[in-house]
Amino acid sequence: MKMFMASLATETNSFSPIPTGWSGFKENLHTKRASYGETGPYATAVTVWRRRAEALGWEVVEGLATYAQPAGPTVRAVYEALRDDILDDLRAAMPVDVVLLSMHGAMIAEGYDDCEGDLLSRAREIVGPAATVGLEIDPHCHLTEEMLAAATAIICYKEYPHVDIGERAEELFTICADAAEGRTRPVMRDYDCRMMAMYHTPFEPVRGYVDRMSAMEGKDGILSVSLAHGFPWGDSPRAGTRTLVITDGDAELAESRARDLGRELWDMRHQLRSFPGIEEGLGRAIASNAFPVVLADFADNAGGGAPSDSTFVLRAALDRGLKDIAFATFWDPVLVSMCIDAGVGAVMPVRVGGKIGPMSGDPVDLTVTVRGIKHDAKQHFGPALTGLGDTVWIEADGVHIVLSTRRTQTFHPEVFTELGLDPAQMKYVVVKSSQHFYAAFEPIASEIIHLATPGAIPPDYTIIPYTKPDDNYWPKTENPFAGDRP
CATH class of the missing domain: 3.40.50.2300 (Response regulator)
Structure with missing residues (x-):
């Protein structure tokens, strides 16, 4: 053969x-x-x-x-x-x-x-x-x-x-x-x-x-x-x-x-499971008495074609004054380069996210400390290793953000730990992924909440602007089989 x-x-x-x-x-x-x-x-x-x-x-x-x-x-x-x-x-x-x-x-x-x-x-x-x-x-x-x-x-x-x-x-x-x-x-x-x-x-x-x-x-x-x-x-x-x-x-x-x-x-x-919006999901996380709570930024998943730089959850967390919260992974090659040039320990004003288009939200201006740098970072997806490019950990008053030069979703806590940040010590961990993070993060999470966020892949199947499929599908149509079968 x-x-x-x-x-x-x-x-x-x-x-x-x-x-x-x-x-x-x-x-x-x-x-x-x-x-x-x-x-x-x-x-x-x-x-x-x-x-x-x-x-x-x-x-x-x-x-x-x-x-x-x-x-x-x-x-x-x-x-x-x-x-x-x-x-x-x-x-x-x-x-x-x-x-x-x-x-x-x-x-x-x-x-x-x-x-x-x-x-x-x-x-x-x-x-x-x-x-x-x-x-x-x-x-x-x-x-x-x-x-x-x-x-x-x-x-x-x-x-x-x-x-x-x-x-x-x-x-x-x-x-x-x-x-x-x-x-x-x-x-x-x-x-x-x-x-x-x-x-x-x-x-x-x-x-x-x-x-x-x-x-x-x-x-x-x-x-x-x-x-x-x-x-x-x-x-x-x-x-x-x-x-x-x-x-x-x-x-x-x-x-x-x-x-x-x-x-x-x-x-x-x-x-089938339905997801809370950002405010409801953050409210559930804050009410938890066990940590860390892992929240999935569903619609900004690079694995579904999203930019991975949306700021909707970050802005909501800042508005609530949350601390001990970690985000990964923001795709921002320019900011990563700036942080590497400045070096670990540098304090600098930065503009995070919101760079690709309207589905990324508005950029967020922060003064941050560069806490960690990792060149040619990797993370596991099951048994396979996948590349993140160069990564940087920045912090702004208890808000921790991981940035990467390669656009990819978050699969594994290694995106944090390779930089020296232990997500298990956080109260809240926000991952830009829809589901592939689950296997690796479930062992450290007190609870996992999938958020119905805005972005490139919003989990609302009634608003997708199709030009080629018709509307004869659930939930866009309550009974797409009407007249076909009992």
């Missing part, structure tokens, strides 16, 4: 003011040797696949692996160059039996609503109908008809936060290896749940739902079950939640199980 593998990924926020270009891809991961020791979520899958394939004595050809921090649509010429690089290597590797791709699932470029479907379709044209083509994607994806038509099998991560990327890569390899060697015949069917929501898997009712999905696999001909959460801030015609079932040759079973799972999810929609 001969296998070709590659990775091309970014999550596109159609409403972000930040374009996705060459710098976004080259500052994170851009190599054709990602499986030989590179770290990060989009090196994980190819590393697993090389190990599994070589253990079977397969020949492995590795193409480009690259990833850009989520932002606005990818520049057309950049996407086409990256895509064609992968396809040229695939052509050169022919004939191949198996193609495995790691992508995000919600990548949009100028002129392309569906980059995953485009790449998969072109790859299928090259390898022909007999080859096995597998795709591993983030659940915050747009599961399109083109993707389903071109792939043999598609697997979404099951967990949010995404702590199971390696496990899902293992699962996809097993399914595709079995198919390539003639042991199974995967058939996929999906179901449109007509919902826009966040599905945080550590909490009920989603925790039990995901466990029931997993329990179906390996029984009665069901090979895999995925929940495609959807990415609400991508202006895609297929935006929204879908269930996906893969069976061994039984299309009717795949369709019925996907429909049943979709209807089960619909029935629990009013049990």
Whole structure:
């Protein structure tokens, strides 16, 4: 057997003011040797696949692996160059039996609503109908008809936060290896749940739902079950939640199980978590008798395409006179450079945040002390290390702020501790993240509060200014199934 593998990924926020270009891809991961020791979520899958394939004595050809921090649509010429690089290597590797791709699932470029479907379709044209083509994607994806038509099998991560990327890569390899060697015949069917929501898997009712999905696999001909959460801030015609079932040759079973799972999810929609606004959330934190309380600045998550420099929560905390409060991570390369030049201990007037546009809020002027500097800082996301660039810790009268030169969400307390600040000693910790912080911060938190903040990815799915999906989804429409089914 001969296998070709590659990775091309970014999550596109159609409403972000930040374009996705060459710098976004080259500052994170851009190599054709990602499986030989590179770290990060989009090196994980190819590393697993090389190990599994070589253990079977397969020949492995590795193409480009690259990833850009989520932002606005990818520049057309950049996407086409990256895509064609992968396809040229695939052509050169022919004939191949198996193609495995790691992508995000919600990548949009100028002129392309569906980059995953485009790449998969072109790859299928090259390898022909007999080859096995597998795709591993983030659940915050747009599961399109083109993707389903071109792939043999598609697997979404099951967990949010995404702590199971390696496990899902293992699962996809097993399914595709079995198919390539003639042991199974995967058939996929999906179901449109007509919902826009966040599905945080550590909490009920989603925790039990995901466990029931997993329990179906390996029984009665069901090979895999995925929940495609959807990415609400991508202006895609297929935006929204879908269930996906893969069976061994039984299309009717795949369709019925996907429909049943979709209807089960619909029935629990009013049990899904809702988030307090800034003032209510801060009030809850202040009333707590145990610390630290960790608060998530949901809408300023760089991992969803936000600038990561919004000041709405910072301003509210200052207005309340809060102290022993720590914020991370503000993206501000210019201010980081100034603080590094001034050095630890320097006292200086600074302007924090509010630099990218209206969704960042107004800048905040403070007189601060530079408390810590860390060059080439790193933080863990699960087992993978991700870069923050250079980071700086500044303090203004008990208000502690971490700044970075690289735009990224906060995954781990290391963003603080690497600078010498112990978040466990704070009363309040505010992280610019929607959910991926949860696994690492939960052990130190007395309570975790997700805030419904304003910004680039506000968790109000009724106000997203779509131009391509219609309004026939919950909660924008109370019953989008009216007239379709009981």
